[in-house]
Amino acid sequence: MNTGRSSTRLTLNVLWYIPLILAAIVIVYPIYSMLNISMLGDTEVASYPPKLVPTSFILENFTRALVLAPLGRYLFNSILQSTMVMLGQLVTASLAAYAFAFIEFRFRNLLFLVFLSTLMIPWEATIIPNYLNVRQWGLTDTYWGLALPFMATGFGTFLLRQFYLKIPTELRDAAEIDGCGSLRFLWAVVLPLARPALGTLAVYSFLQTYNQYLWPLLITNDQTMRTVQIGLTLLQSEELLKTNVVAAGVMIILVPTFILFVFSNKQLIRGLTAGAVKG
Amino acid sequence: MAQQTSSIIPFYTRLGLTGRQWRGLRKFLTALAYLAPSLFFFLTFVFVPLLNSIKLSLYLTDPIGRPTAFVWFLQYERLFSQESFLNSLARSVQFVLYTVPVTLLVSLVLATLGNLRLKKIAIFRVIFSITIAVSGATASLMFLYLYHPNLGTLNYFLSLLGLPTVKWLISDQTALMSVSLVSVWLQIGLNTVILLAAMQGVPEELYESAMIDGATAWNKFFYITLPFLGSTFFFLLVVDMLASFQTFTPVSVMTKGGPIDSTNLLVYSIYREFYINGKYGFAAAQSIMLFLVMMILTIFQFLFVEKKVSYE
Numbered sequence: 392m393n394t395g396r397s398s399t400r401l402t403l404n405v406l407w408y409i410p411l412i413l414a415a416i417v418i419v420y421p422i423y424s425m426l427n428i429s430m431l432g433d434t435e436v437a438s439y440p441p442k443l444v445p446t447s448f449i450l451e452n453f454t455r456a457l458v459l460a461p462l463g464r465y466l467f468n469s470i471l472q473s474t475m476v477m478l479g480q481l482v483t484a485s486l487a488a489y490a491f492a493f494i495e496f497r498f499r500n501l502l503f504l505v506f507l508s509t510l511m512i513p514w515e516a517t518i519i520p521n522y523l524n525v526r527q528w529g530l531t532d533t534y535w536g537l538a539l540p541f542m543a544t545g546f547g548t549f550l551l552r553q554f555y556l557k558i559p560t561e562l563r564d565a566a567e568i569d570g571c572g573s574l575r576f577l578w579a580v581v582l583p584l585a586r587p588a589l590g591t592l593a594v595y596s597f598l599q600t601y602n603q604y605l606w607p608l609l610i611t612n613d614q615t616m617r618t619v620q621i622g623l624t625l626l627q628s629e630e631l632l633k634t635n636v637v638a639a640g641v642m643i644i645l646v647p648t649f650i651l652f653v654f655s656n657k658q659l660i661r662g663l664t665a666g667a668v669k670g
Numbered sequence: 671m672a673q674q675t676s677s678i679i680p681f682y683t684r685l686g687l688t689g690r691q692w693r694g695l696r697k698f699l700t701a702l703a704y705l706a707p708s709l710f711f712f713l714t715f716v717f718v719p720l721l722n723s724i725k726l727s728l729y730l731t732d733p734i735g736r737p738t739a740f741v742w743f744l745q746y747e748r749l750f751s752q753e754s755f756l757n758s759l760a761r762s763v764q765f766v767l768y769t770v771p772v773t774l775l776v777s778l779v780l781a782t783l784g785n786l787r788l789k790k791i792a793i794f795r796v797i798f799s800i801t802i803a804v805s806g807a808t809a810s811l812m813f814l815y816l817y818h819p820n821l822g823t824l825n826y827f828l829s830l831l832g833l834p835t836v837k838w839l840i841s842d843q844t845a846l847m848s849v850s851l852v853s854v855w856l857q858i859g860l861n862t863v864i865l866l867a868a869m870q871g872v873p874e875e876l877y878e879s880a881m882i883d884g885a886t887a888w889n890k891f892f893y894i895t896l897p898f899l900g901s902t903f904f905f906l907l908v909v910d911m912l913a914s915f916q917t918f919t920p921v922s923v924m925t926k927g928g929p930i931d932s933t934n935l936l937v938y939s940i941y942r943e944f945y946i947n948g949k950y951g952f953a954a955a956q957s958i959m960l961f962l963v964m965m966i967l968t969i970f971q972f973l974f975v976e977k978k979v980s981y982e
Contacts, residue, residue: 404788411783415797418780421812421855422804424823428815441823483707490704496697502705509716511968513916515937516961519944519954520722521715523735543711573700602805604919605937609945620807624923627811634815641808652803659802664864 422645429453429638436635452639460632462640464615465622470647472537472607472618473600479542480596481589487548489577492555493563509545514605522609532613541600547592550662554588555581587658594655595662598648619644723961726954735950745955755956757931758939761846765935766914768850769857773910774903776854777861782891784862785869795866801859806919813852814839814924842932845925849933852920857913861906868902869895908971912964936960 428436429452430445457463490496491503521540530536558581566576582589607618617625623640626632632640651659682692727745729737749755784795801809816824817838825835838848876894885893918937921927927934927942934942936956944953 407783407786407788411786411788411791411794414780414783415794418797418800418855418858421809421816422800424816425808425812437821439821441821441826443823483711486704487708490701494697494701494704496701497694498698499701506708506712509712511965512716512720513912513961513964515916515940516723516957516964517716517719518940519726519735519950519957520719522944523950524714524719539711540715543708543715545712548708598803602807604805604807604922605941608922609941620805624807624811627814628923634821637811638815641811644808645804648803648805652800656796660799660863660867664867 425638425641428635429642431635433633433635436633449635452635453643455636456632456640456643460622460626460636460640462619462623462643465617465619466643466647468534468537468616469601469618469620471534473597475534475538476541476600477593477597479538480544480547481593483543484547484551484592485577485582485585485589487543488551488555489573489581491548491552492558493573493576493581506545506548509543510549518605518609525610531610532616536610537607537616537618538600540606541596544592544596547596550592551585551588554585558584590655591658591662594651594658598651598659601648720961723954723957726951727958729951731950733948735944735948737951741951745951746959748952749955749959754931754934755939758934758936758956759959761932761934762915762936765846765850765853765917766911768847769853769914770907770910772850773854773857773861774906777858777865777906778899780858780862781865781869782895784866798866799859799863801856802863803859804856806856807923809852809856810920810923813848813855813920817848817924839925840929842928842930845929845932849917849920849924852924853914853917857910861910864902864906865899868899872898904974905971908967911967915960915963915967 427443427445430447430449431442432447432449435442435446487506491499491506525531525536525540528536530539562580563576566580571579602620603618604620607621611617611621623637623644626640627637680689680692682689685692687695726735726737728740728742730739730741730744732738780798784791784798816822819825819835819837819840822838824838828835837844839845872895877890880890880894916937917935918941921933921935921938922941925933927938937960940953940956940960943949943956
C-alpha cells in the first residue's frame with residue numbers, strides 16, 4: 392500500500408519535468424536561435440527552410456564580427472564606461488552612506504529623502520538638458536560624457552546604508568577612543584565589513600551601464616567611441632553586416648554579462664531585487 | 671583645573687556659538703563633506719536638468735536647443751491637440767496593457783514551477799532567470815531575426831503546424847504586439863526571481879499543517895502561496911508598469927516607431943522630437959508628461975503597496 396502510493400507520487404513528480412522543460416525551451420529559444428545563426432555559413436543563413444541546427448562550427452563569423460565590425464573596439468569602450476561608472480558609484484555611495492549611517496546631523500532625514508527622490512525621477516525627464524549640457528561642455532564622444540551622469544546613485548547609497556547600519560556602534564565608539572578618524576574608520580573597518588554589499592553594487596552598476604542604450608546612442612557619433620549595444624545595432628540597421636556576423640556579434644556582447652550572471656549570480660540577484668524600484 | 675579651562679577660551683565662543691552648537695555645526699559640515707560628491711552629481715545631472723526640462727517645456731526653442739520665447743503652456747496645448755502625441759500616449763497605455771499582465775502571469779507560472787521540490791530544480795531556476803543578463807538591444811536583434819517574414823523561424827514553425835503566418839513587425843496590426851513580446855521576454859527573468867524569493871519566504875509550517883488537513887496542491891497554492899505573494903505582486907505590478915512606460919530600446923532597434931506610428935511609444939517619441947526633429951521645447955513638454963505619469967504611479971505604490979506590506 393505504502394510503496395504503491397509513493398511510486399505513483401514519483402511518477403507524478405516526473406511528470407512535472409514536462410512543463411519545466413517546455414518552459415525552459417521557450418525561454419532559451421531566442422538565445423539558442425541566435426547562437427545557431429552565428430555558426431551558419433553565408434549561404435546557409437539565407438536558405439529556406441531555415442536551418443535549425445548548425446552543421447559545422449564556423450568560427451569565422453566571430454573573427455569577422457570582432458575585426459570588421461569592429462566589435463573589439465566597441466567592447467573596450469563599453470567595458471571602460473561600465474568600469475568608470477562602477478568605481479564612481481562605489482566611491483560616492485560608500486561616502487554618502489557613511490554620513491547617513493554613522494553621523495547624527497541636522498537635516499539628515501531631509502537629505503536622505505533628497506537622495507531617495509532621485510530614484511523617482513525618470514531618466515527621460517532629464518535627458519534633454521543633460522544632452523544639451525554634455526554637448527555644450529564638449530563631452531560628446533568622450534568616456535567622461537558616457538560615464539559622468541551616472542556616477543552618483545540613490546539606490547547604491549540606500550543599499551550600503553542598510554548594510555552599514557548593521558555594524559555595531561560599539562566599533563565606532565572604540566575606534567573614536569583609539570583616536571581613529573572617521574575617514575580611517577570607514578576605510579579600515581566599515582568597507583572591509585561591507586564587502587558583500589559593495590560586491591552587489593559593483594555587479595549591479597556594471598551590468599546596468601553595460602546594457603545601456605539611449606544615453607550612448609545620443610552622445611556618441613564617432614565610430615570609434617560607440618558602445619557595443621549601439622555599435623552592433625547601428626551596423627545591423629545600416630545593413631553593413633551579414634545576419635550571421637550580427638548574430639556572432641550578439642553572442643560576443645552577451646559573454647561579459649553571462650559571466651557576471653554565472654559567477655556573481657547571488658550579488659546580481661540581490662542587486663536586482665533591491666534595485667527593481669528603479670524600473 | 672577649573673582655572674585652566676576658563677583661561678582657554680574656545681574659538682567657537684568668539685564666533686558666538688555654544689559648545690553644543692559648535693559640535694552640531696561640526697557634525698553637519700563633516701556629513702556634508704561625505705555627501706558632497708554625490709550631491710554634486712545629483713545637482714548637475716538630476717535636479718538642475720529636471721528644472722531645466724520644465725523651463726524648456728515653457729519656451730519655444732531654436733534648432734540647437736536654446737530657449738527663444740517664453741510661451742507659458744503653449745507646448746502642452748500643442749501636445750494635446752496633436753494627433754502624434756495622443757497616439758503615442760494611447761500606444762504606451764496599450765503597450766502597458768499588453769505587457770504587464772502577461773509578464774506577471776507567465777512569471778507566476780515559472781516561479782511556481784521553479785519552486786517545486788524536484789531534483790536539478792536549481793538548473794531550471796537559473797534558466798528561468800536568464801533574461802536578466804540580456805540587454806534590450808541584443809534581445810531586440812534576436813527577435814528581429816525570429817520575426818523575419820521569410821527566413822525567421824517563428825513563421826516557419828507556424829507553417830509546419832499548418833497555421834497561417836504572421837506579419838509580425840511589418841504590419842501596423844501586429845507590430846506593437848510583437849514589440850510587447852520582446853518586452854515580456856526581457857522582464858520575465860527579474861519577475862520570476864523576485865516571485866521565487868517571495869515564495870521561498872512562505873513559512874513551511876503553513877504547508878505542513880495544510881497537508882495534515884488533507885489540502886490538495888491546488889488548495890495550498892490558492893489559499894497559502896497566492897495570498898502570501900500579494901504585496902510582492904503589487905510591487906511588481908508598479909515596477910513593470912514603470913519599466914513598460916519607459917520602453918525605448920526595442921522600438922529603436924526593431925521598428926523606429928513604425929509602421930504608421932503604431933509602435934511610436936512615449937520615450938521614442940521624445941527621442942524623435944528632440945534628437946531628430948530638433949523640437950526641444952516640444953519634446954521637453956512630453957518628457958514632463960512622462961514624469962507626471964510615473965510620479966502618479968510611484969505615489970500610488972507608496973500609498974497602496976507600502977501599506978499592504980506593513981499590513982502583513
